[in-house]
Amino acid sequence: MYINGKWIETNQKETIINPATEEAVGEVYIGGQKEAEEAIQSAHQAFKTWRALSGNERGKILLNIAAELLKAQTPIAEAITNEMGKPIADARREVVSAAAYLEWYGEEAKRVYGEVLPALDTAKQLMVLRQPVGVIGAITPWNFPVSMITRKLGPALAAGCTAVLKPAPSTPQCAIEVFKCFERGGLPAGAANLVIGDAEAIGKEMTSNPIVKKITFTGSTNVGKLLMRNAAENVQKVSMELGGHAPFIIFDDADLDDAVASVIGTKFKNAGQTCISTNRVYVQESIKDEFSKRLAEAVGELKVGNGMEEDTDMGPLVNEAALLKVEQQVIKAAESGATVVTGGSRLEDTKGYFYAPTVLAGTTDEMTIAKEETFGPVAPIFTFQTEEEVVERANNTQYGLMGYCFTNDIGRGMRMMHQLDYGMVGINDPAPIVPHAPFGGMKESGIGREGGTSGLHEFMEEKFVSIRTNAKLF
Numbered sequence: 487m488y489i490n491g492k493w494i495e496t497n498q499k500e501t502i503i504n505p506a507t508e509e510a511v512g513e514v515y516i517g518g519q520k521e522a523e524e525a526i527q528s529a530h531q532a533f534k535t536w537r538a539l540s541g542n543e544r545g546k547i548l549l550n551i552a553a554e555l556l557k558a559q560t561p562i563a564e565a566i567t568n569e570m571g572k573p574i575a576d577a578r579r580e581v582v583s584a585a586a587y588l589e590w591y592g593e594e595a596k597r598v599y600g601e602v603l604p605a606l607d608t609a610k611q612l613m614v615l616r617q618p619v620g621v622i623g624a625i626t627p628w629n630f631p632v633s634m635i636t637r638k639l640g641p642a643l644a645a646g647c648t649a650v651l652k653p654a655p656s657t658p659q660c661a662i663e664v665f666k667c668f669e670r671g672g673l674p675a676g677a678a679n680l681v682i683g684d685a686e687a688i689g690k691e692m693t694s695n696p697i698v699k700k701i702t703f704t705g706s707t708n709v710g711k712l713l714m715r716n717a718a719e720n721v722q723k724v725s726m727e728l729g730g731h732a733p734f735i736i737f738d739d740a741d742l743d744d745a746v747a748s749v750i751g752t753k754f755k756n757a758g759q760t761c762i763s764t765n766r767v768y769v770q771e772s773i774k775d776e777f778s779k780r781l782a783e784a785v786g787e788l789k790v791g792n793g794m795e796e797d798t799d800m801g802p803l804v805n806e807a808a809l810l811k812v813e814q815q816v817i818k819a820a821e822s823g824a825t826v827v828t829g830g831s832r833l834e835d836t837k838g839y840f841y842a843p844t845v846l847a848g849t850t851d852e853m854t855i856a857k858e859e860t861f862g863p864v865a866p867i868f869t870f871q872t873e874e875e876v877v878e879r880a881n882n883t884q885y886g887l888m889g890y891c892f893t894n895d896i897g898r899g900m901r902m903m904h905q906l907d908y909g910m911v912g913i914n915d916p917a918p919i920v921p922h923a924p925f926g927g928m929k930e931s932g933i934g935r936e937g938g939t940s941g942l943h944e945f946m947e948e949k950f951v952s953i954r955t956n957a958k959l960f
């Protein structure tokens with residue numbers, strides 16, 4: 487753990503398991519409420535000096551940290567693959583994307599503008615200042631164990647906040663690697679602190695300690711709701727990046743090869759373990775056979791294996807529980823009448839939590855897989871007749887994070903863009919995420935946005951100031 491600029495050891499350790507081999511990949515010291523409280527105190531002290539720096543000065547440090555991340559790309563990428571299983575090429579890309587968040591916010595730190603408002607009385611000066619909220623608590627998941635840290639701490643630090651981070655229990659070494667870059671990049675002691683261990687105890691301390699002014703969380707909707715309930719006690723601000731159930735809609739006028747490649751990308755990247763992964767593939771009735779055939783062929787070409795092998799397309803699921811959940815969803819779907827086009831089982835003759843990339847046909851809206859987030863490499867194909875029908879069915883979920891739509895009719899694309907109830911929509915674009923765009927969801931997919939100026943303002947308070955003078959100005 488990293489508290490007040492020092493690496494801390496406790497008398498308790500936890501072993502981290504590689505999901506591709508089921509073998510240990512290291513041990514970390516763990517703690518709980520006590521360490522969380524110390525970290526919050528340290529962030530509280532550091533806030534006084536960190537907020538006093540100019541945006542320019544804070545920005546330069548963030549840019550230094552970004553450079554350190556890129557220098558350490560290989561060890562960090564290896565930590566990602568060993569801890570959570572994604573292919574090493576994707577892990578390297580994640581490090582670049584993590585650095586990109588620090589770069590963007592490092593540059594943006596010097597552009598935190600306020601406003602001057604027109605006064606009714608011209609001897610008054612009305613202004614809106616933007617100030618950092620204070621100490622923030624950040625809780626991150628394991629699926630993007632490095633970039634989720636910088637996507638939260640980048641804007642928080644740029645805004646002038648100081649932070650306590652609790653990473654996911656399965657990927658603490660990734661967080662340690664990021665914090666080594668914070669240290670090498672010259673972040674002052676206490677500005678960012680790392681606490682690993684008992685999630686409930688650390689979360690409780692973050693949501694009950696009055697020093698903490700904001701909780702930023704990425705993870706499951708249930709834990710998000712729990713944190714929101716606890717945060718309500720202190721009226722803490724919250725940003726919640728929760729689950730998703732992305733529809734991927736393919737009209738009969740779409741470029742089918744492009745659509746197939748894009749379903750592969752959005753469904754099987756990270757073994758389907760992202761909140762913006764495709765969860766429901768809606769294919770217009772007239773192209774369903776052709777599409778299913780081509781998708782199954784493309785899925786058959788995916789190489790599943792240990793992410794450390796360069797040619798691996800898809801690694802394991804993160805743990806046994808994740809594997810069981812996916813397995814159950816597929817079994818239930820098959821029992822209710824879905825057909826397994828390809829895959830449909832775990833890989834038996836190997837160690838590790840591997841599930842075969844799977845395509846299901848004949849899935850219906852009543853099945854569990856149509857409602858519950860899958861977080862695994864299963865593409866269920868649903869069919870539809872009309873645009874109106876598919877909009878209604880795509881929106882019929884409590885989630886609203888990401889929606890994809892493929893069509894070559896620009897008018898239809900624009901209608902879909904307006905009518906899909908999702909915080910982010912990709913029209914013919916399977917990979918729209920960039921650091922300068924707002925990432926976030928509607929409905930139970932979350933509150934608040936990360937990325938771009940919105941992401942920065944999440945960590946700032948607006949303060950309205952009126953200065954009254956007796957001056958005669960003109």
Ligand code: ADP
Pocket residue numbers: 625626627628652653654655685686687688689690704705706707709710712
């Ligand atoms: P997943 O099921 O994908 O692991 P979680 O929502 O359980 O998603 O985990 C996301 C993050 O939330 C992790 O860092 C995890 O340790 C943390 N977490 C889980 N339960 C709690 C809790 N009760 N309080 C605070 N953090 C929690």
